[in-house]
Amino acid sequence: MQSFNYYEPATVWEAIGLLESLKGNVFSLAGGTDLMRTLKKTGFTDYGVLNLKRIPELGGIEFDGQVMSVGALTTVSTLAAHPEVNRHFPALAQAAxxxxxxxxxxxxxxxxxxxxxxxxxxxxxxxxxxxxRLNLLGPDGARVMAINEFFKGPGQTGLAPGEIITRIDLTVPAAGTVGAFLKHGVRKSHEIALVNTAVLLVPLRASAAIAEARIALGAVGPTVFRATQAEEQLAGAEGGPVSFERAARAAQEMTSPISDVRAGNDYRKHMAGVLVKRALLQAWGGTI
Ligand SMILES: Cc1cc2nc3c(=O)[nH]c(=O)nc-3n(C[C@H](O)[C@H](O)[C@H](O)COP(=O)(O)OP(=O)(O)OC[C@H]3O[C@@H](n4cnc5c(N)ncnc54)[C@H](O)[C@@H]3O)c2cc1C
Structure with a gap:
C-alpha cells in the first residue's frame, strides 16, 4: 500500500482552504466508489485525499414544498427511497x-x-x-451553475480549481408533469449503461397535447445531453405513439456513440431511439 496524505476537514470553508493551499494536488473523496478505483489504477503519486464525508453542510435533503435542496453527500440509496423524491422527481428516483x-x-x-x-x-x-441547479463553493466564493453548463467532456466539468459541489437544488415541476428514466445495458442489473434516458412531459391543461417536453440521453455522446431537437418535435404535439416515434428518431439523430467491446455504435444509436420512445410512452401512461 502506497502512503498518501489524508485530510478530513470539518467545515466547507476548511475544505476550500485545503483545496486552495494544496493547489490541485488532492482528490475530493465522497463515497469513494469511483475515486478509489481510479487511485488504485493510477497510484496516488503526489496526490493526497481530502475526505468530504465529515462535513455536515454537505448532507441532508431539505424540502419546503417547492424547492428540494439535496446535499452533495446524499447517497444514491437515500435518493431512491426518499418519499418526496419519488413523488415529485420520479425519474430521479428511478435513475437512483x-x-x-x-x-x-x-x-x-x-x-x-x-x-x-x-x-x-x-x-x-x-x-x-x-x-x-448546482451550488458550488470555491476560493472565489459561492456560485450557482445550471446543470446543462456543468458537463464539458468525458471526466471534464465546469468546476473551477478548488471548487466543490455543495448542494443540488430542484424545483417541483408544474402540476400534472410526468417523467420516467430507462437504462439499457448488456445485463439487466449491476451494469453501466449502454444507453440511458430521462424524459419529462408537461401536459397542456385539459387536453391530450404536450406543452413542454424534456429529453436527456446518456452514454451516446461525450457528455450526457438534452435532445433539444426531439423536445421541439413534441412541443404542442398530441402525446402518443406517432409523435413519440418522431421524437425518438430526432433524439437518435443527435447521438454520437462510440463502439467498444460492449456494443457497436450502430446498436447504441438504435437503442437510444427505442429507449426514448419507451420512456415517453411509460411517462405518458401508455404501454412499454
Ligand atoms: C461496481 C460499480 C458499479 C457502478 N455502477 C454505476 C452505475 O450503474 N451508474 C452510474 O452512474 N455509476 C456507476 N458507478 C460509478 C460510481 O459509483 C458513481 O458515479 C457514484 O455516484 C460516484 O459517487 P461517489 O460518492 O462514490 O464518488 P467518489 O468516488 O468519492 O468521487 C468521484 C469523483 O467526484 C468528485 N467529487 C465527489 N464529491 C464531489 C463534490 N461534492 N464536489 C465536487 N466533486 C466531487 C471526486 O473528487 C471524484 O473525482 C459504479 C461504480 C462501481 C465501482
Whole structure:
C-alpha cells in the first residue's frame, strides 16, 4: 500500500482552504466508489485525499414544498427511497434505483456521480430534465451553475480549481408533469449503461397535447445531453405513439456513440431511439 496524505476537514470553508493551499494536488473523496478505483489504477503519486464525508453542510435533503435542496453527500440509496423524491422527481428516483448494486448505492453520492462527469452517469439525465441547479463553493466564493453548463467532456466539468459541489437544488415541476428514466445495458442489473434516458412531459391543461417536453440521453455522446431537437418535435404535439416515434428518431439523430467491446455504435444509436420512445410512452401512461 502506497502512503498518501489524508485530510478530513470539518467545515466547507476548511475544505476550500485545503483545496486552495494544496493547489490541485488532492482528490475530493465522497463515497469513494469511483475515486478509489481510479487511485488504485493510477497510484496516488503526489496526490493526497481530502475526505468530504465529515462535513455536515454537505448532507441532508431539505424540502419546503417547492424547492428540494439535496446535499452533495446524499447517497444514491437515500435518493431512491426518499418519499418526496419519488413523488415529485420520479425519474430521479428511478435513475437512483438503476445505479449499480445495493452496496454501491449505499456508498455512492449524488455529488460524486456529478463529479465523475461520466457520459454514462445514471443520475445526470434525470437531473438534466429536472433542470437541477448546482451550488458550488470555491476560493472565489459561492456560485450557482445550471446543470446543462456543468458537463464539458468525458471526466471534464465546469468546476473551477478548488471548487466543490455543495448542494443540488430542484424545483417541483408544474402540476400534472410526468417523467420516467430507462437504462439499457448488456445485463439487466449491476451494469453501466449502454444507453440511458430521462424524459419529462408537461401536459397542456385539459387536453391530450404536450406543452413542454424534456429529453436527456446518456452514454451516446461525450457528455450526457438534452435532445433539444426531439423536445421541439413534441412541443404542442398530441402525446402518443406517432409523435413519440418522431421524437425518438430526432433524439437518435443527435447521438454520437462510440463502439467498444460492449456494443457497436450502430446498436447504441438504435437503442437510444427505442429507449426514448419507451420512456415517453411509460411517462405518458401508455404501454412499454
Ligand atoms: C461496481 C460499480 C458499479 C457502478 N455502477 C454505476 C452505475 O450503474 N451508474 C452510474 O452512474 N455509476 C456507476 N458507478 C460509478 C460510481 O459509483 C458513481 O458515479 C457514484 O455516484 C460516484 O459517487 P461517489 O460518492 O462514490 O464518488 P467518489 O468516488 O468519492 O468521487 C468521484 C469523483 O467526484 C468528485 N467529487 C465527489 N464529491 C464531489 C463534490 N461534492 N464536489 C465536487 N466533486 C466531487 C471526486 O473528487 C471524484 O473525482 C459504479 C461504480 C462501481 C465501482
Amino acid at each position: 434505483r438503476a445505479l449499480g448494486t445495493p452496496q454501491i448505492r449505499n456508498l455512492a453520492t449524488i455529488g460524486g456521480n456529478l463529479g465523475t462527469a461520466s457520459p454514462a452517469s445514471d443520475l445526470a439525465p434525470a437531473l438534466l430534465v429536472y433542470q437541477a
